[in-house]
Structures are given as C-alpha cells and as structure tokens.
Amino acid sequence: MSVDPENSPEPRIRIGELSRRAGVGVDTLRAWERRYEVFRPSRSPGGFRLYGPGDEARARRMSELIAEGHSTAEAARAVVRPAGPPAAGAPAAEEVGPLVEALVALDEGTANSVLDRVLATLSLEQASALVILPAMREVGSRWSRGEIGIAEEHFASNLVRARLLALTRGWGSGGGRRALLACPPGEKHDLALIVFGLALRDRGWRVTFLGADTPTGTIEEAAGRLRPEAVVVAALSLERIEAEAEALASLARSQRLLLAGPTEVTAAARRLGAEPLPPDAVEGAAALDAG
Amino acid sequence: MSVDPENSPEPRIRIGELSRRAGVGVDTLRAWERRYEVFRPSRSPGGFRLYGPGDEARARRMSELIAEGHSTAEAARAVVRPAGPPAAGAPAAEEVGPLVEALVALDEGTANSVLDRVLATLSLEQASALVILPAMREVGSRWSRGEIGIAEEHFASNLVRARLLALTRGWGSGGGRRALLACPPGEKHDLALIVFGLALRDRGWRVTFLGADTPTGTIEEAAGRLRPEAVVVAALSLERIEAEAEALASLARSQRLLLAGPTEVTAAARRLGAEPLPPDAVEGAAALDAG
DNA sequence: AGACATTCGACAAACTCTTGACAACTGGGA
DNA sequence: TCCCAGTTGTCAAGAGTTTGTCGAATGTCT
Numbered sequence: 001m002s003v004d005p006e007n008s009p010e011p012r013i014r015i016g017e018l019s020r021r022a023g024v025g026v027d028t029l030r031a032w033e034r035r036y037e038v039f040r041p042s043r044s045p046g047g048f049r050l051y052g053p054g055d056e057a058r059a060r061r062m063s064e065l066i067a068e069g070h071s072t073a074e075a076a077r078a079v080v081r082p083a084g085p086p087a088a089g090a091p092a093a094e095e096v097g098p099l100v101e102a103l104v105a106l107d108e109g110t111a112n113s114v115l116d117r118v119l120a121t122l123s124l125e126q127a128s129a130l131v132i133l134p135a136m137r138e139v140g141s142r143w144s145r146g147e148i149g150i151a152e153e154h155f156a157s158n159l160v161r162a163r164l165l166a167l168t169r170g171w172g173s174g175g176g177r178r179a180l181l182a183c184p185p186g187e188k189h190d191l192a193l194i195v196f197g198l199a200l201r202d203r204g205w206r207v208t209f210l211g212a213d214t215p216t217g218t219i220e221e222a223a224g225r226l227r228p229e230a231v232v233v234a235a236l237s238l239e240r241i242e243a244e245a246e247a248l249a250s251l252a253r254s255q256r257l258l259l260a261g262p263t264e265v266t267a268a269a270r271r272l273g274a275e276p277l278p279p280d281a282v283e284g285a286a287a288l289d290a291g
Numbered sequence: 292m293s294v295d296p297e298n299s300p301e302p303r304i305r306i307g308e309l310s311r312r313a314g315v316g317v318d319t320l321r322a323w324e325r326r327y328e329v330f331r332p333s334r335s336p337g338g339f340r341l342y343g344p345g346d347e348a349r350a351r352r353m354s355e356l357i358a359e360g361h362s363t364a365e366a367a368r369a370v371v372r373p374a375g376p377p378a379a380g381a382p383a384a385e386e387v388g389p390l391v392e393a394l395v396a397l398d399e400g401t402a403n404s405v406l407d408r409v410l411a412t413l414s415l416e417q418a419s420a421l422v423i424l425p426a427m428r429e430v431g432s433r434w435s436r437g438e439i440g441i442a443e444e445h446f447a448s449n450l451v452r453a454r455l456l457a458l459t460r461g462w463g464s465g466g467g468r469r470a471l472l473a474c475p476p477g478e479k480h481d482l483a484l485i486v487f488g489l490a491l492r493d494r495g496w497r498v499t500f501l502g503a504d505t506p507t508g509t510i511e512e513a514a515g516r517l518r519p520e521a522v523v524v525a526a527l528s529l530e531r532i533e534a535e536a537e538a539l540a541s542l543a544r545s546q547r548l549l550l551a552g553p554t555e556v557t558a559a560a561r562r563l564g565a566e567p568l569p570p571d572a573v574e575g576a577a578a579l580d581a582g
Numbered sequence: 583a584g585a586c587a588t589t590c591g592a593c594a595a596a597c598t599c600t601t602g603a604c605a606a607c608t609g610g611g612a
Numbered sequence: 613t614c615c616c617a618g619t620t621g622t623c624a625a626g627a628g629t630t631t632g633t634c635g636a637a638t639g640t641c642t
Contacts, residue, residue, distance in 0.1 A: 011356055011366055011368060012361075013360060013361055013362075013365070014362055014597080014598075015599095016597065016598080017360035021360070026597095027621070027623075028620085028621060030599090031620075044362075046598085046628070046630070047600095047628080047629075048597085048598055048599075049598080049599090050365065071619075071620090072620060106513065106517060107463075108461070109463065112461070149513070150505060150506055150509045151505065151509035154473075154505050154509075155500070158456075158500055162456035162457070162459055165449075166453070168453055169403065169453075170399070170403065172399030173399060182442075188504070208397055210442050210445045210446055210449070211446075211449040213445075213479070215441055217440075218445075221440050221442060222397065222440070222443075222446075225397070305586080306586090307586065316632075318632070318633055318634075321587095321589090322631070322632070335587095335641085336640090337587085337640040338587080339588080339641080340588090363630075363631060585640105585642095586640080587638100587639075588639070589636100589637090590635105590636095590637100591634105592633100592635090593633085593635105594631100594632095594633090594634105595630100595631090595632090595633105596630085597629075597631100598627100598628080598630090599628070599629085601624100601625095602624090603622100603624085605623100606619100607619080607621100608620100609616105609618090610617095611616085612613100612615085
C-alpha cells in the first residue's frame, strides 16, 4: 500500500531542496539512490528528480541511523524495506509521543511530518498498529481525563482520518470477497474501522464503508443489496452494542456478523449470534481473512 | 460563486495591477501563463489580459511555494486545478446525475471515476460548486424524502469526504491569515465546510479544522489559543444554531465569528453578533477573504 | 500623447544530469 | 604492523533543463 506522489496534490521538490531540507549532500543523495535504491523519485519532463513527501523523512532517517553508528548499507536496508519486524517496534513506538504532542497542539505541519516519516518507514499495518492507533488512544484518554478539550480530539481525528482516507481509493473495487463495515448508532470513532478496512483491502477484499453512527436497520438493508461475505460492526463502548442488541441479533440471523472493539464489546458477540474479532484492527482483519 | 468570471461583477484588473498586488513581475506572470497555464485571464476587446480575484491568490500562492523551495513547475502543478473548457457550466452539471446514481448504488468505482473526471476538468472550486455539493444536496434530499436509506447517505458522505480531505494536506501551514472552522454540536455535515476551507486555502489562508459536532465552548478555547483572524461556524439547520445561541453570542464577543449555511441560518447571524456568509461555500470564502 | 500591453524569440544564470573516478576510512588477515 | 579489499562521501567534466528577464516591433486605453 503505497501512495504515489505523481497524482498527489502536494508539490514535489528537486534534489537541491531535498538536500537543504534533509541536510544531506546532493551527491550523497544520488549515491544512495544509485547504490541502495533508497529513493525512487519521479522525473520532470527534462529528467530532473522530483521527490515526494516521504523522501525527506527517509533521508533524515538515514542520517539518523548512520549517526547512531550503523553503516550506510544497513541504514538503507532499514529505510527501504517496507515491512521489517527486526527492531521496528521500539523506534516506531518513539513516534507516538511526538505525534500526540503535535495533535494536541493543533500543529498540522508537525503531525503530518511525523505521519510521513512513519508511513515511509513502516508498512501501513505496522504504522497503524504501532503508532497511529496508539496515539489516537492516548488522545482519547487525555480527553477523558480532562487534560485536553474536544477541540483537540476533533482536530486529531480529522487530521488522521484525512491521511487514512487518502489511502482508501479503490478499496471497494476489484474482484475479492466483499465486506461491509460500519459503526453502530452513536459511535463516532471510525478510525480503527478504516484501518481494519485497509488491512482487509491488503488481503484482497473489497470493502464497502458506511462509517460512523449508522443505524443497524440500514446496515441490514445495505447488506441485503450487496450480499457481502461479512458484515463488520465496530464500537468502542459496550453501550452502543447493548442499545442495539436486538437489531444486531436480527442482523446476525441474515448475515455473517462480526463484532470488533475492546474485549467487553467482543465478549457480547456470541450472545448476539455474532463472531468476536481481536481488539487490534490489523489482527482482526487477519483473523477474518483466515477464518 | 463566480463560475463564469466573464460575467462576474467582480473587478477585473490588468496585468500591471496584478503584478503590483501579487509582487510578481509582469513578464513572469506572462511566462507562468504561457509555460504552465497557471492563469486563464479573459481579454479586453483590444486583447489586454483581465484577471479575476482568484488570480491574485494563485500568484501569491505560487510565490509562497517557490519561496518554500519548490520549483516553479511544481508550484504551478499544485496551484492549477486544470481549468476546463471555458463556459463549462452545462457539461459539468451533467455529471451530477451520474454521480448521484453511483453514490446511491454504493458503487465506489463509478463514483470515483466521475469525481476523477470532474476534478480533472474543473477547478476545485467549480467542481465543488457545480457537481460535488449539488450531488450531496440531492443525496440528502432523497434521504429526507425516504427514497434512500442512511446507509447510502453515509456511504456517499464518506466517499466524498475522503476525496476532499485528500486535498487538504498542508492547509494549516504557511504564513497566511488563520481561520478556525467548525460545525456546532449535533451538526454532522462537514463537507461544505471542508470545501470552504479549501477555497480559503486557495486564497492563501491557513485553516485549522475542528470538523463536525464540536461544542461551542471548545471552539472558544481553541480560538483563544490559536488567535485566528476569523472563526467560521457552519450548520445546515437553524436548530443547531438556536440550541447554541447563547454560547455563540459569547464566542462572537471574543472572536470575529462568521456563520455559514442556508439563508435561515445566516439570517440569525446579526442577532448573535456574528457576520453572515453567503450560502455557497466558495462564495463565502471569497467574501471572507475580501472583507 | 504617454502610459501600459501584446507577441515572439532569445539569453544567461542557476540547477541538474550521467559517468567515472578517487581519497579517506573501515575491518580483518598475514 | 602492514596490507588488502570493500565501503562511502565527494568531485569533475560536459551536456542538458529550468526559469526570470529583456528587446523589438506593434497595438490599446483614456
């Protein structure tokens, strides 16, 4: 799952500017590309390299790793590899703090560069599981502790939602198995559900997304028309499920229904005739795909 | 919105005046037009270029992007939403129907291709005003007539929101005047507000977006911290405003508050100490920028 | 009349391209 | 300790690209 910078509205930069921003010489940048394929810049009509948003992050990360004593080849391997378990957990977790700080400070620029770096370094699934969703959970708990206002929570959700939704182009097309995704009435947190959808998409599924706050009856109607292989309903709090228990049970009789969310939510699944999904969105997608 | 700049009552200026206002040489302006089609000025009977209000913003934004280190060509790519055939009003309106049909059929592929075509043909402002927002209004009214369910409405909002949010990258950065945008509690339709924010961004503003369903008190807190030049609150129904009348009036005492929405909403503005904005999102942005 | 505009072609400064090379450094092995 | 091989940042040369600016001849506006 990669974003191609060609069609991005974001203007690209040439090698000199990248050099200034990242603090790496132009010759070095070209050498890294030639020798390790760290970058794959697009080209201007005349052949000039044009770098996208993630490239500055990659160059910075290279410098960082080299400064920490790794060889250039090693750094390149760490930066270029889309997914890599070795030692990816620790450094990724370090991004959570800065991301949270930027979000609660309503600082769009910083938040976006952290996200650029994270999405450039990690696979989408890792980025979501290790950084983005933990950061949003932290924002949520700061709000429930009264440390920040709803404004900050809204700002953070909207910014992160924008980044994630940008990756959803075409997730409803193709020939794979189809899943219908929605949050029950009253549930406004759809970020984890988006991540879930993206993870499913990566596994070849077709995703139809109804989003937050969707009445159970209309989920059932839509399911009747689309005939998905699975209907996934996600909620953060048990109340939303309890309030709709009857309608969900009815839905479960006509569709394969899966419940996602914290353990108290999924615990209610069997009683309603639904299947529980692991609390982690990415794990959940894997489980659904496997089952 | 001034769809057809030819007939707009807006003052039209010649190249020298634009050069002075935007701080860009006349030769440079002509070169940008010739080489990148950044402008499409109309002409006087004698052949003089006549520029509209958006052109100054475009020129300014070009300078800004170039100062940030982007090449002129890339700045141009980011600034031009390739304007389609002149007088594109009629053909554009023809896209509304197919878009609505695709959306209510939960057909992501078709909906996205219509949007692709529309965004490739028209400026963002035209696409919003002539196609996207009308289509969403049509979806909304079909729902209120009971012809479609909330599922379709949700699907449509989410798909369109994803496309629009993808264009918001960086709208909070830069050096322009800052605006704080939010919908009042209970108001869930933020699409027009996003369009409004994008139109402001095109005019050089910085946008901080709190989104749907934001308590007035937290708007006030955020405004206290960000000190924006304008706070814009948008609602589709008067009820949302009335329910928050007192809080909004209080907000209007400490901030420059503008109300956007249908006429019955903006009619309530003056009573609350706020300023009304035109119902059309793009016109509204132009008005705020001009005032 | 005089300020302001138009087009077209052209130029030069700043930047970037590729290829190939080289010197400084590293980490062993003899 | 010396030497070798691999690694890596930097440089050079010559060609090509990008882009602001200019000149010249001509036309428009008030």
